[in-house]
Amino acid sequence: MTHTIPDVTTVALAVTDGMLHFELSIAYEVFAAAPADVAGPWYDLVVCGPGAVRAGRFGLEPDHGLDQLPGADTVIVPGWADVDEDPPADLVDAVRAAHETGARVASLCTGAFVLAAAGLLDGRRATTHWAHTRVLAARYPEVEVDPDVLYVDNGSVLTSAGKAAAMDLCLHLVRLDHGSSVTNAVARRLVVPPHRDGGQAQFVTTPAPAPDHHPLAELFPWVIERLDQPLTVEDLARQARMSSRNLGRHFRSVTGTTPLQWLLTQRIRHAQELLETSDDSVDTIAAATGMGTATTLRRHFNRTVGVPPDAYRRTFRSRTRPGPNDSGRYHQRP
Template sequence: MGSVAVAATDGMLHFELALAYEVFGSRPDAVPAPWYEVRVCGDAPVRLGRFVVEPDAGLDGLAGADTVIVPGVADVDAAPPAGLVEAVRAAHAAGARVVSLCTGAFVLAAAGLLDGLSATTHWAHTRQLAERFPRVRVDPDVLYVDNGRVLTSAGKAAAMDLCLHLVRLDHGPAVANVVARRLVVPPHRSGGQAQFVMTPVPQRDGHPLSALLPWVMARLDEPLTVEDLARRANLSSRQLARQFQAVTGTTPLRWLLTQRVRRAQELLESTDDSVEVIAVAAGMGTATTLRRHFQRTMGVPPDTYRRTFRA
């Protein structure tokens, strides 16, 4: 996997492009040659926000690379440039390993490369990706997905996780650790992007849940049941379930559990309270129950989460 081509078109996100170029374009002194040969491919000049990039080759240069990197696109509502989609499809057909960073997954999906495969993107756009490309199995919880010749990452910093994963595959864990150390980032992060997502409480004026949800959020430490919520909202349990599905996309019980885990996140970040105390404050009852649900939801145990996010 010696040659890496980074796609560049107007409207791409400069962070992901620069990140890929930094990882694959700079060989650490402690790593022996050979290293990657990197080129940026696009129509010159390319405008990335306030930055202008002069590519080394046109988009047709993607087809000659061993690995093709597609950085994120800023406007996921617009169809990706047809020339970029065709160039990525041609590179894959020529045998390249194709990698998307962040919302670059929309380009791979438009090229048909994710059909029937698991994939991910920035958590804020996973639902949109799934709705627009129903043949893609979108996983909103992971940092990246490796399908062999097609790989996708979640948003922003998760692009670094995937790039280091590629280095690990190509050069082994020792070299990946050296690269990570030079960049001052962990060589591997536990868990998925769920631990980085803060889910707002849905509210709509005049909606049956508009008053209920804030009421529940103020009482997460109490032993609330679905029947309690239905009674408060003056709805039957079945009606409550339908309203929750329509507004939050999940069931009342699952939503309640998610909010309890979020409360535990806040307390782990902002207090020195023990896991036992936090379990009670978040309505989990015991530390064992909190650890089980936190691990299942966040992908990491509470203590690990606190070490990562505590200021």
């Protein structure tokens, strides 16, 4: 299926000497080019910096100066290498100015230190790489630092943990703008999982295993193919050939959540995709996702996504089927 994107939003990467090249590359890969099955214009990605900069061992020539950040719809601040030093004042001022003019600002990994220095995290919950959460909390006591999550979405200000969590946040931004179907297409191009909840753990003590080398590797696709069925924890444990207690322990280790919560999340994501790509009724989608009734689907969907299924469908179907008066971008949260 080809997805049509009717408008363009500008994503600006705010760079300076000392940025981490891995996080910078992740943002570039996600926002620079649309996957093959997404038609029409994609994001307009620009790189803004004070001049030629170095990210790790790599040199980078920005497209524009930092003074162009306030003109962007979304500003991405990659990881900051030396958290013991204050970030450059010109970068901090430009990021603050962009937010004040209405830009959505997101930090990847230790880019949170730039947002904190700009005052954007005061009174807000935020995260960063687990190795630096104590430093962030001590230096900026007005920030509510959460060391145990992948990313935090405060609407116009978002922060992520380190490395792979930066990818999770970038895909989350695409999902807010364009829905699950387009995000899944991006994830397929990049060969990464399309969704990990921001509330999942950072795996401080138990690193996330390789995708195909953990005790639940065969269980996950088995469940995804049977979302229309009334699966229980006992059903999952039986399929995984382990006790319910061991299943819960492995789920917590691999996903950071419980089997039932993970299952509910998969049902909701499947419902989102069906709402975006089909004309099926809410009753039919409830059955296809194992929710049973439209009432049950609406209750869980509204609580998880923040809007009812019908409103979600109207929003994202209007994006893929633009009318003559279609005017501009949509952000799920102000």
